[in-house]
Amino acid sequence: MKKDVLVMNVGSSSVKYSFFRNGKIIGKDNFERVFTKKQRLDVVRKVAEKVDISGLACVAHRVVHGGSITGARKVDKALLSRLRRVAELAPLHDIPEIEVIEFFMKLKVPQVAVFDTAFHQDMPLKAKAYGLPYKYYLKGIRKYGFHGISHEYVSRGLKGKVITCHLGNGCSVTAIRNGKSVDTSMGFTPLEGLVMSTRSGSLDPSVIPYMVKHEKVSLERISDMLNKESGLLGVSGKSYDLRDLMNSKDKRCLLAAEMFFYSVTKQIGGFAAALNGVDTIVFTAGIGENNASVRKNILSYLAYLGVKVDGAKNKKNSRVISSRNSKVKVMVIRTDEEKAIALQALQAMRK
Ligand code: ADP
Numbered sequence: 001m002k003k004d005v006l007v008m009n010v011g012s013s014s015v016k017y018s019f020f021r022n023g024k025i026i027g028k029d030n031f032e033r034v035f036t037k038k039q040r041l042d043v044v045r046k047v048a049e050k051v052d053i054s055g056l057a058c059v060a061h062r063v064v065h066g067g068s069i070t071g072a073r074k075v076d077k078a079l080l081s082r083l084r085r086v087a088e089l090a091p092l093h094d095i096p097e098i099e100v101i102e103f104f105m106k107l108k109v110p111q112v113a114v115f116d117t118a119f120h121q122d123m124p125l126k127a128k129a130y131g132l133p134y135k136y137y138l139k140g141i142r143k144y145g146f147h148g149i150s151h152e153y154v155s156r157g158l159k160g161k162v163i164t165c166h167l168g169n170g171c172s173v174t175a176i177r178n179g180k181s182v183d184t185s186m187g188f189t190p191l192e193g194l195v196m197s198t199r200s201g202s203l204d205p206s207v208i209p210y211m212v213k214h215e216k217v218s219l220e221r222i223s224d225m226l227n228k229e230s231g232l233l234g235v236s237g238k239s240y241d242l243r244d245l246m247n248s249k250d251k252r253c254l255l256a257a258e259m260f261f262y263s264v265t266k267q268i269g270g271f272a273a274a275l276n277g278v279d280t281i282v283f284t285a286g287i288g289e290n291n292a293s294v295r296k297n298i299l300s301y302l303a304y305l306g307v308k309v310d311g312a313k314n315k316k317n318s319r320v321i322s323s324r325n326s327k328v329k330v331m332v333i334r335t336d337e338e339k340a341i342a343l344q345a346l347q348a349m350r351k
Helices: 037-051 077-089 091-106 134-138 148-155 207-214 219-228 231-236 242-247 251-274 285-290 292-300 311-315 337-350
Strands: 004-010 014-021 024-032 056-063 111-115 161-167 171-177 180-184 280-284 329-332
Touching: 004 037, 004 091, 004 337, 014 037, 014 337, 024 037, 024 337, 037 091, 056 091, 056 337, 077 091, 091 111, 111 148, 111 337, 148 161, 148 171, 148 180, 148 280, 148 337, 161 251, 161 285, 171 251, 180 251, 207 219, 231 242, 231 251, 242 251, 242 292, 251 292, 280 285, 285 292, 292 311, 292 329
Parallel strands: 004 056, 056 111, 161 280, 280 329
Antiparallel strands: 004 014, 014 024, 161 171, 171 180
16 A cells, blocks of 8 residues: 655645655655745645655645544545535635645545544533524534644543643643543634733633724724734733743733743643543643743642642653652653644545
8 A cells, every 4th residue: 555645734825745654754845935826836736746646645634624524534525615615714724725635636646634623523512612692503603622633643642631732833722531632722713712922812702892892993903913913922012932031021021921821721720620630731832842941830830730840851851741749640742743644644544
């Protein structure tokens, strides 16, 4: 059986690819400033020539929003039309990805779609539904959750009650019981939940009509502000990068950092309650993997759970950073979303 997998990750302004042979990455590239469909397809054509598509088991696509789809799926016409319907929930990413799927479809290459939402789709209804009139749940207005590829990858093989913290540009926390996501902090879109680099995270929905009325701004403008000008950047007014904020003496910078730790802690605490305990807490992604001081600040709130951190191991970003007598195991696990996509795609091809 062919085993090469081309992983495509297409956004509104970039095309990333990685190329796997026997589960090992042997090539990758990241093209920035790719804005139009024509530019996108020109890049993809070059990628297709470079990797020799005749040897591919499949092209695997990272699709951010898969609606209620669970697992990775082989692409056929029916799936494609379902993706087109769901794409309006995450247009900036999913529409460019669909254009690339259509390109490879013409070349008759087998394709698999792997979803950021899929891991969370079996969450119980009480976690998925919002406290809105139920007809809206039936119309699809509910929690979908994101970063599922990463949460699933870093929790593989961990038994019992696990809380995974994906802290990168976007940040989310997931509650996992025996390998299944039972709740997650992001919601209908990736805006819900934690304070993030430039996203506000959760707030009282009444803020929005109030701002429309009193600040005289459009809904579109508010949506931009909540996604791109809020969070660490918005509170500090200086930077979205926790390293800058924690090194600063500026009060608002320090406040932004403190709000970040506090929001992650509250989410972990909430999920520890939801799971009725926690065996393992995992940190991953850019901030979670690399910043010991951030982890220390977050974990300092969790002593009541019996969390004890081994300072030296934490500083070294060791795989296990809790001390031997900690009631909860705390781990740092590198996420590898591209590899996870390739693995999920090969599995789907075998089905
Ligand atoms: P994403 O996949 O969400 O775009 P990544 O997991 O690649 O993000 O993480 C990128 C983020 O991690 C950036 O916001 C960057 O500032 C942050 N980051 C990387 N290393 C560190 C560090 N040592 N301390 C704090 N933030 C870090």
